[in-house]
Amino acid sequence: MKIPRPGLPVRGSKTGQPIMALLDLLGRSWAMGIIWHLYNGPSTFRGLQDYCESISPNTLNTRIKELRDCNLIKRTMEGYALTEYGEELFELLQPMGPWARNRWTESFKTDDPNSL
Amino acid sequence: MKIPRPGLPVRGSKTGQPIMALLDLLGRSWAMGIIWHLYNGPSTFRGLQDYCESISPNTLNTRIKELRDCNLIKRTMEGYALTEYGEELFELLQPMGPWARNRWTESFKTDDPNSL
């Protein structure tokens, strides 16, 4: 699949708006999970495989390549790690954790249809 | 594909941590794009099709169903719209727009390998 880049057309958007390219990139299987995991520290290829319980090496490889090409992760001596950009992005994603745990989970418990 | 739910195992995570379920849901083609678009206001099925330039009706349908089941969007008389939860989630996603435009785009212009 074509690697998205801000400024170039991507899957579903001919304008190349940076946000569309970013959503395309992050909306691929495991992309956000990899970023999420790497915030805990560098991880080897096989460490990532273990974390993403059902990813295939092909897919992981592809995703790694894409994320590297897009400046979000890099190789280090301890394995793959977030770049400074990757860390910034993670910090934007981070609030989703508490929101999912607290608010979103709660939405499944409501029987009041008006609240949706 | 199985619809993710906080507390149940999802693609790639047996623990069912809410964040994993959320990342699974959002990491499907067009899911974030649909949420992004609907923040501008309600949109019909065909309006969404136009927005997602290359989505197929099957996929759009599936995605709509998933997002509805997960309490992020709903049907209204003016078309599909974000629920209160969907709006909250969008607001968490929103900062990615400026970041993509300003910081991320900039990362592609750098020739200094040390900055990555």
Place this chain on the structure above:
DNA sequence: TCATATTGCTATTATTTTAATAGCAAAGCT
């Protein structure tokens, strides 16, 4: 009332992604 348009959707087929599995070369122990 008859045609036309819009909407939400299904069906079918083709293409693209992803998963499952095996395995290999290089490097580092022991």
Place this chain on the structure above:
DNA sequence: AGCTTTGCTATTAAAATAATAGCAATATGA
């Protein structure tokens, strides 16, 4: 020399998505 770890590639199978056509229900307009 044998064993492990690491980062992959190759092959095949399954699943997701796209492309395209089209339908039933409701509205609109002449």
